[in-house]
Amino acid sequence: AQSVAQPEDQVNVAEGNPLTVKCTYSVSGNPYLFWYVQYPNRGLQFLLKYITGDNLVKGSYGFEAEFNKSQTSFHLKKPSALVSDSALYFCAVRDMERGGYSTLTFGKGTMLLVSP
Amino acid sequence: EAGVAQSPRYKIIEKRQSVAFWCNPISGHATLYWYQQILGQGPKLLIQFQNNGVVDDSQLPKDRFSAERLKGVDSTLKIQPAKLEDSAVYLCASSLGPSGTDTQYFGPGTRLTVL
Numbered sequence: 001a002q003s004v005a006q007p008e009d010q011v012n013v014a015e016g017n018p019l020t021v022k023c024t025y026s027v028s029g030n031p032y033l034f035w036y037v038q039y040p041n042r043g044l045q046f047l048l049k050y051i052t053g054d055n056l057v058k059g060s061y062g063f064e065a066e067f068n069k070s071q072t073s074f075h076l077k078k079p080s081a082l083v084s085d086s087a088l089y090f091c092a093v094r095d096m097e098r099g100g101y102s103t104l105t106f107g108k109g110t111m112l113l114v115s116p
Numbered sequence: 117e118a119g120v121a122q123s124p125r126y127k128i129i130e131k132r133q134s135v136a137f138w139c140n141p142i143s144g145h146a147t148l149y150w151y152q153q154i155l156g157q158g159p160k161l162l163i164q165f166q167n168n169g170v171v172d173d174s175q176l177p178k179d180r181f182s183a184e185r186l187k188g189v190d191s192t193l194k195i196q197p198a199k200l201e202d203s204a205v206y207l208c209a210s211s212l213g214p215s216g217t218d219t220q221y222f223g224p225g226t227r228l229t230v231l
Contacts, residue, residue: 032216043222051217094216106158
């Protein structure tokens with residue numbers, strides 16, 4: 001069965017500093033990987049995805065993520081955090097081997113708090 | 117482009133009552149999903165539609181939950197009768213197709229409180 005682990009419940013960073021939100025995954029085949037962000041009382045907003053190709057994926061709002069197959073990780077990064085980046089971040093995985101009918105499995109989420 | 121629309125945004129009911137949620141996906145999106153997000157957890161898939169057919173409802177508690185997408189566009193999710201543990205945010209999402217590469221876009225959700 002596929003799964004996603006987000007080992008940190010909360011990440012604290014000062015505005016202007018780089019941020020990293022960690023994600024590791026487990027699938028039987030090759031993964032499709034996604035990051036979403038959720039602001040209070042809002043649905044999930046898509047940030048970026050890894051399907052194939054370059055291991056460094058760039059997404060919305062200056063975020064990027066690095067796919068590392070040997071470490072089964074897909075950490076979310078941003079060079080310079082903004083207070084407005086404070087939100088709940090979800091990593092999700094789909095098993096490529098199962099094609100379109102595999103479930104998108106989410107991690108439990110990591111709260112990012114950026115202090116002024 | 118309009119996003120995924122959901123209504124109502126909030127609903128409070130007593131246990132054993134029934135409730136229904138409505139979702140209108142992004143225009144042209146053939147695949148529609150309903151998720152349940154319990155506080156402190158990630159979303160969990162309840163049911164997936166491809167056009168008006170059910171693709172996956174393995175996680176749907178069918179004794180109390182039902183969903184339909186009759187014309188392949190709008191969808192409704194119903195709970196009858198509701199239990200306390202059904203308190204959660206119900207998220208609707210849509211994608212162009214069922215491919216694993218297709219991005220799912222989410223609506224704002226309906227927050228259900230069962231008293």
